[in-house]
Amino acid sequence: MSSNNESIGKTLGVVVGLCLVCAIVVSIASVQLRPMQQASKAKDIQSNILTVAGFKDVKDVFATFEANVESKVINLETGEFVDIDANSFDFEKTKFDQKRSVKLAKAEDKAGVQRMTNNSPVYFTRDAQGQLETIILPIQGYGLWGIMYGFLALEADGETIKSINFYKHNETPGLGGEIQNPRWNALWNGKSLPIDVVKGGANGEHKVDGLSGATLTSNGVDNTVDFWTSDKAFGPFLAKVRKGALN
Template sequence: MASNKDSFGRTLFVVVGLCLICSVLVSTAAVLLKPIQQENKLLDKQKYILDAASLINTKEGNVTKKEILSKYEQYVEARLVDLKTGEFVEGDANVYDQRKASRDTARSSIPENDVASIKRVADKAVVYLVRNDEGKLTSVILPIHGYGLWSTMYAFLALDTDLNTVQGLVYYDQGETPGLGGEVENPKWKALWKGKELFDAQGNLAISVTKNPVVASSVHGVDALSGATLTSNGVQHSLDFWLGKEGFADFIAKARNGGLS
């Protein structure tokens, strides 16, 4: 006769009990770790903002948490911008989640000319104003994103105070092919952007990610990534959208007319 300990009911009880215990442990860990994850996510973003502003170099690998927090607090001011008006608006830009807002139909819209394949654009965006030790504005950083070959690519575009000359373009979240499209994070390719101008003398968007060596060597051109045409196109389309009317165009125009003072 089979022992009661080997009964189906006892076995089922043990299995269900273990599942419940594991579920409680996983749920508890998720709740306890969430604040840490959010803190690390914010720290990571601040690190790349500082990199775009040339205040740190993320590729050196020796940047401490203390250094990131200290420099960000000292030099960077995050501000919310209403993309429909180009005006600064009230709100805590440091906790505003632009990606989450873009998924909320009450706080976003479908762009009319979605060249960057972003699907929805949040009504508000964050811009980062960087100042030196004397408090003088030295750069303005715009968050941009757009679809490449395999993924949505997120970057920070750092500009001089003329809102035209590029200080840096730093991609911090992308899932493109390593060694090909993933080269958007290559320091050599990033260095090509410094000093390039986004707009021509008439104010038209002129920056071009191109395989044409003549154009690439001009003040309005950057070499396309070798073997990664669709990723390069994604970079171009991101710039086309975010520097256009449905992106930061109104903000840029007002900033040039004293909107940052």
Template sequence: MSSKKETVGRTVTVAFLVCLVCSVVVSAAAVALKPVQQKNQLLDKQRNILSIAGLLEEGRSVPEQFGKITPRLVDLRTGRFSDEMDPLNYDQQRAAKEPALSERLPAGTDIASIRRREHFATVYMVEGDDGIETMILPIHGAGLWSTLYGFLALEGDLNTIVGLGFYQHAETPGLGGEVDNPNWKAQWTGKLAFNEGGDVAVQIVKGGVDPNSPRAQHQVDSLAGATLTTRGVENLVRFWLGEHGFGSFLDNLRAGEA
């Protein structure tokens, strides 16, 4: 009987030690790989920004190309640039979850279904001799199954859309996941975000855009079989271009007061 107890005890001890060693190895690997993962995430984000802005040149170093882009922090409460934090190290997703760095949105204004909007956002600019050539805005909002995170790029007139794309989401492949389809994304290029009165006018329409419609310059075709995802994309784009997103900032930029 004593021999059986000793055998069971040794088995339990060995199993415990194996589990302990494995957990230490896994933890050490996770710590060791974290810098590599962070570097890859940064490169992927930079690649997405360059691609959406129409600036990505395959075969060239991404960090080298990204050198032409200037990141700036914007205070969404005032619609003006801010030096309160480093725009490169500012984590907008994390800030949206922190009560001290964000605010709860009233249901009537939260058309992007994000619940809280952060106080600050990092925008990315391409500048030339005559001022801003491209303004790249971070955007996010609810789709059908996930929150979509991406960027919307505008030309220097702060109205003509250069490109739109998402770098993070979990929409259904072949349906809502078609937001990544290059042909669909290409439709956004050249569309006007605002009408002559300065109101957000961009719209995603079901059944195809009528080229003879006066609103065609603001419209993009809906994704087939992905009504809720499509509606989510339209709502999040309209939110971030509107008064609770970057609307005041864009107005201040046009007036030279940002």
């Protein structure tokens, strides 16, 4: 009996030791990989901002972004700039920080985001003469299966849409997933706020054709753009832009 107990004890000791070693290895790997993961995430965000701003076939994302995009953070309530580093601002993480975000009442949460940040990064590009060319706003809203994350690019007037780009979502491939289709994105070019995503026959500067077979996703995009360009979100900032505050 004693021999069996000793054998079981040794086995358990080996198992516990192996678990501890594995835990230490995983922990070290996680710490070492974190900077790479953060750099990869930053590169992905910057790449999508460059895309919506009109930069094509970018080879060096970081260098192109640094040379052409201005990043700032605004207070959504006032539309004023705040002294926060936009490049280190984690939009998704901050949203769930109760000190830096607010819970939305269901009646006002048109985009279905539940919580929104008090502040938000915004991005700009300028022409060769230094004149404001593009305003890029991060947007998010609920589609059919989950939150869709994207960027909305506006011309310098703060009203005319230059482009839209959803870079992260769970929508159905071939249906709602077509929000990433360049042909559908191109339908937004030159349209003016406020936008209404409609089912067929999108005539006029304020209407865009919805996605075929993806009504709920189309409605989600409509609600998302409407919410983030409203007075509840980027509206106060856009009001300042339209008065020439950034020129």
